[in-house]
Amino acid sequence: MRRWRGALLRHPWSATLLDRPLMGPHALERTEFLYETLTAAGFTAPKTAAYSLSNYVMGSVIMQVTWERSGGTDTGHFLRERADRYPALAEHGLEHDWDATFDEGLGYLLEGMARSRQ
Template sequence: MDNVWSRSQKAPRQTLTLERIVAEAVALLDDEGVGRLTMRRLAERLDTGSTTLYWHVKTKDDVLDLAMDEVFGEVRLDDLIDLIDLMDLTDPAGAGTGGVHGADGVGGGAHGVGGAGGAGAGAGGAARVTGVTGATGASGAGGVSGAGGDWRAPVRGLMRRWRAALLRHPWSATLLDRPLMGPNALRRTEFLYETLTVAGFAAPKTAAYSLSNYVMGSVIMQVTWERSGDTDTGAFLRERADRYPALAEHGLEHDWDATFEEGLGYLLEGMARSRA
């Protein structure tokens, strides 16, 4: 007998959510790159129609912005926030006097907006650092070392983790010219500004600009270089050593991790000396 009661019931299709859309968009970008991302292609991977997709996002740019912010959500902050409370502000590498209150913000999920603490510290006063509880994602290679109460430890950890997250998703290097205004990106930028403020930088925006552009520039250079394939620049330069003796000696190839670490050390050391 064939009737509605005799036929096996199909499992209901999973409801499409913004979280599913973003997760699939990141997976598509990881697999196929920015050039293959279209609303139709994304809808196919989600096993839905483009019309349904447009209920949640209006344009491809919306999807790219959400995917980029998801990448920033992989940058853990919880243990870095703890380092702020260990900062010795009487040390020359620290910032004069004053203490640091505990984290007072409220973190959200992958797309939530975290609470923002105050960003200023009066003379001899205290500053509050943005709290991010329940931070999601992996830290990758962005561990923290040398955390002895030095403001450089949380900054170094943030820069390492930011770079690692971008390199896990090489397509992100092509989108770094977009305004990074998502809640995850802003929460991490807020953390950087407040850390630098607590450390005593009168112009945290300038210091943060230098650090963030160093990270983005290093990622763009590495991704671009690696996509170009094997190029023996060393042989080319050695053949022209009379014109480019320094380049012939040192070359243009990099141990990318070591070069990044050394360059970041130069930058942080110069910042420490300038504010001391």
């Protein structure tokens, strides 16, 4: 998942292609590999797990590319001024380290998937 995300981020224009079915040979090979890996990990029906992982990767890439293209707006000041209305956002903010946040979220997703197999 990290390598796929990295490949998409190295080619930011690729995020614009994610709004259509990915039926090219490279996309199909990646999906085949993902299904095989999930099956080997004990998922008897890997489609939902693959869907969850793929959408997590694609969604994170789209958000990051969009944020960076917008100039990476500093939202901290805006949110702190509105802390009475958005206290959790004012405290935690929206800015983050993209890689660390991706890894942490992927961990949550994988932990949940592992529990579902038990």
